Amino acid sequence: MFACLADRLRRVCMMTIVQDINDFLEAFAPSRLAEDWDNVGLLVGDPTQTVRRVMACLTVTPASTAEAIRENVDLIVSHHPLPFHPLKRLTTESIPGRMLWQLIRAGVSIHSPHTRFDSAAMGINQRLAEGLGLVNIKPLVPADDDPDGLGAGRYGDFDVPLSLVECSARLKQFLSIEGLHAVGPYDRSIRRVAVACGSAGSFLGAARRNSCDLLVTGETTFHTCLDAEGAHVALLLPGHFASERFAVEVLAKVIAEHFADIEVWPSRDEADPLRWL
Numbered sequence: 001m002f003a004c005l006a007d008r009l010r011r012v013c014m015m016t017i018v019q020d021i022n023d024f025l026e027a028f029a030p031s032r033l034a035e036d037w038d039n040v041g042l043l044v045g046d047p048t049q050t051v052r053r054v055m056a057c058l059t060v061t062p063a064s065t066a067e068a069i070r071e072n073v074d075l076i077v078s079h080h081p082l083p084f085h086p087l088k089r090l091t092t093e094s095i096p097g098r099m100l101w102q103l104i105r106a107g108v109s110i111h112s113p114h115t116r117f118d119s120a121a122m123g124i125n126q127r128l129a130e131g132l133g134l135v136n137i138k139p140l141v142p143a144d145d146d147p148d149g150l151g152a153g154r155y156g157d158f159d160v161p162l163s164l165v166e167c168s169a170r171l172k173q174f175l176s177i178e179g180l181h182a183v184g185p186y187d188r189s190i191r192r193v194a195v196a197c198g199s200a201g202s203f204l205g206a207a208r209r210n211s212c213d214l215l216v217t218g219e220t221t222f223h224t225c226l227d228a229e230g231a232h233v234a235l236l237l238p239g240h241f242a243s244e245r246f247a248v249e250v251l252a253k254v255i256a257e258h259f260a261d262i263e264v265w266p267s268r269d270e271a272d273p274l275r276w277l
């Protein structure tokens, strides 16, 4: 009865709770799009907790954890999941354990959309493909029987073929970065492009099957670079952070637009751990 009364009171006062944001994110990036190995949704917290302040981030790190606690955040929406692996103990003796301990003590919930957001209709890969200026955008690996025809990664075409250097310039501008790694061929004009954010060298085969001239992914291994070169598929590798962080900023805006009563921002303290020296 008390729970029922509390629920009615909340609706009268129009307070947002963690479950409301879960429901919104589930509609925006449905769980059916998550990869089997992933760990998504509300991973830490209390669905009935009132939310006034939300911080979006790419990853829960010591820096983003400190920011969340300092800023009295109620909910972190972290693209990368924490916890990701099953936990047998939760102590401050490991870095993830310490962050979780600190966040739980501070009453901070964690929601992670991860591969749901990668693959969503207006998710990271769709935005990357649109940001590059591709048209006729389709899933690179369609999900089986998805009612909306969605799936992992995207590929599409340029109206007018570009050189690899021109593609690189567009990507750098879209992601606001100064440099990236590239694998040739450098002399071929590029018409069809595959995009897969994060660490998605495993999509090289799908890019080849769809006759893509170029695969854009955040990062991959040396041997995948050799495989791509051998297969005459160019690669642009802007870095894992850059390939996804722009979308965290978008996600913060999307949540803020839907929930007028809460303050939402993308983490100001998280940064790419990789630097060029």
Ligand SMILES: [Zn+2]
Pocket (backbone or CB within 6 Å): 080, 197, 198, 199, 240, 244
């Ligand atoms: Zn990632």
